[in-house]
Amino acid sequence: MTFLGMPLLPPKRRQQTDLPGGQGNIIEPESFPDVSHQHLSNQQLRNNIGHATSTIREKRADVVAELDDWEALREAGARTKNEVMANLPEYLTQFEEAFSAAGGIVHWARDADEANAIVTDLVADNAPVLENGRREVIKVKSMATQEIGLNEHLETAGIDAFETDLAELIVQLGEDKPSHILVPAIHRNRDEIRDIFMDKMPDAGQLTNEPAVLAEAARRHLRHKFLTTKVAISGANFGIAETGSLGVVESEGNGRMCLTLPETLITVMGIEKLLPRFADLEVFLQLLPRSSTGERMNPYTSFWTGRAEGDGPQNVHLVLLDNGRTRALADEHGRTALNCIRCSACMNVCPVYERTGGHAYGSTYPGPIGAILSPLLTGVEEQGNGSLPYASSLCGACYDVCPVKINIPEILVHLRGEDVQANHSPVSSQLDAALTGASWMMSDGKRMTATEKGLPLAHAVTRGEQINALPGIAGAWTSSRDIPALPNKSFRQLWAEEEGEK
C-alpha cells in the first residue's frame, strides 16, 4: 500500500455509472506494488529505461524550448479536445458522413470482442489463403489494436499479423510485451535486440549491435511483405470530423507502406481521437512530435480521406471503438484523460515509471496516463486496476509536460478516492482502521486535546529519540523513513501557553 496522497476526507458520494467497462489488455492482474516488485530487481531493465528516458527528456526539452508560444499551443490543444468530448456524438456522425461520402466504410464496435470480430471478418473476405493454409496481414503500430488484443485473436482465426514498426517487431520476435507506448521495446538494449534478430530472423545473417545495422536488417526482413501483402491494419492518431480524414504519424516509412500499397486498409480508432477541423492540425502537428520523439517533426505523416481514386487502397474501412471510453467519459472528474494524444511524454518524466518499467502497469497504457486511463476504462473494481492510481508520488511532472494539459495528479487523487469507496470500505485493512481512527480523533478538538495529553508520556517512553521502526502496517512507513523525536508538548499546547501569557 501507498500512504502518500491517500485522501483523508471521505470523497463525495461515488458517482455511479452503469456504462460497461472495457475489456482486453487494459487490466492490471494484481496490485501494482506486487507486480512492480517483480521488475524492480531487474537491473538491466532499469539501466535500459533510465538511459532511454533521460535521452528523450533532454531532446523534448530542447525542441519545446525552441517555441515561444508552447504554452499557448498546449492551451489550444486542451480546449480543442474538450470541445471534441463535449460534442462527441455530433463530431462522430459528421466524421462518419464525410468518410463514407469519400468511399470509406465505417463500422462501430462496442467492445474489444466486437472490434476483433469485425476485423477478422474483413480480413477473411479480403486476404487470400496462402500455401501454409493461413492468411497474412501487415500492421502499423496501433495502441487501439494492442488494447483489444487483435493479433492474438487473429492468430486463433488462422491469420498471421506482422508488426512492421521496428520496436513492435522486436517485441513480436522476442515473444515479449510492449512496455512503452512510443517505444514498445524501450526495455531492450542494442545487444539484446541483435540477439533477438539473429535468433528469429531466418535471413538476418551475422549482425553487429549498431542501430543502423539493426534497422537495415528490419528493412530486408519486411520489404517483401510490404510489396506483396493484400491487407493492412492500422490505428490512427487523428480523425478529422469536418473532412472525414484519418492521419498516422510515424518515422520509419512502415506506416506509409501499410497505408499505401495494400488493396484493403482496415483502421481501428478509439471514438475519442477526433479533431473538429483540419485546421486544428496546425496545433496538434506541433504538439505531438515535439512531445513524443522530441523532434520538430516526425519523418512521415500521412492523411487519407476514404478512398483516393487511383492512389492507395481502394477498399478502406474504419472501426470506431468504444471499449470503455464512454465509461471514462461519464466520469466528469476523469474524462479529460480521453484527451490523451498518446505522445508518451508523461512516462518519460515519471520517476515511478523510470524505476518499474512499463510492464508493471499490466495494461497497454503504462506510466502516469495508464495509471488513470486503465481504471477509467474498466472501473476501479476491475482486478488490480484500483491500485494503479497509487503508482505515483504526485510530483506533477506529468502534468507539466502533457501537451494537452491533462491534470494527471488531480485525476490520480480522484481515482484513489474511487478506489477507497469501491474496494476499501467500510473498514477492510489496518490502514483503513488507522485512518478511520485518525479521522475520528482529528475531527473533534476535545478528542485531539485528549490525545495530545499523552505526548509527555510518549516522549518519555521513546527517551526523546527519533523512531526508526514501528510495528504492524506502520512498519512499511518506517522501513524507508525515520520519524523525528516526539516533542514534549503539541503545537496547540504551546500556542495556548503563548497566547495565555499575553
Place this chain on the structure above:
Amino acid sequence: MTSTAREEILARINEALGRRGGGDYVSSTARTPASAGSAGAAGSAGAADESGSAASASQASATAADVGYRHEGTHTGEELVDLLIDRLVDYKANVHRATGDPAETIAQLIEAHDSVVVPHGLETSWLSGFDGEVRVDAPGEELTVDELDAQGAVVTASAVAIAQTGTIVLDGSQVCGRRAVTLVPDHHVCIVRVADIVDIVPEGISRLDARDPLTFISGPSATSDIELSRVEGVHGPRTLDVVILNE
C-alpha cells in the same frame, strides 16, 4: 449488427455527457465555442441524428481554440530559405540550390541510376539532362509495385515546404505523384519552389486541402526505436535530395 452498435455507442455518449432527458451538456472545463455550442444544442436526447452534424465545413478556416499561438512566422526572403536548409540538413536530407532550370542539378543527382520514375505532370525539361530511362507514372499507365521497386530514384515537385520543421508536403497532385511512387524507390529527389516555402506549421496547413492524400516528409526514413537514438534509413527512401528552386 453494426447499426445497433452505432446507436448504442451514441446513446452511451449522450448518457455519459448527461444529456439524458434532453439537457444540453455544457463543458465545465472549457469555454464552449460558438460552433460547438450550436452543435451541442442540436444533439437532443438519445442518438444524435445527422442533422445535428457539428461545425460545418464552412468554418474550416478557423480553429476553435485560438488562444494566441503564432499563425505566422517572422522569416522572409533568403532568411526563410536558410532556415529551411538548416532544418533539412539537421534531419539528414541533402540540400541543393538551382536557379531557373534545375535540369543540370537533377541530372547530377541521379546520374548513377539506369532508370527513374516521374509523375506525369512533372516538367519534362527537368529530366532533359539525364541519360538513362525516364518512366512516367500516369493515370491508366501506373507502374506496378515491382516496377517501382526497380527504379533507382523518383523525381517529383512538392506542394508546400515548412521551414521551421524542415517538412515537405506532397499532395498527390500530378507533379507530386501517387503516394506509392514516392515511397517504393530508395532515392527521392524533390524539387521545392521558393514560392512554396512557408515559415511555420499553421501557414503550411492553411495551404493544404484535407481531401487530397497528403504525405508530410521531414528528412529521410528514420527510427528512434533502439535506445531512442535516431538512425536514418529504414523502410522509406533512404536518400532524400531536396532541390530548392529559384524560378
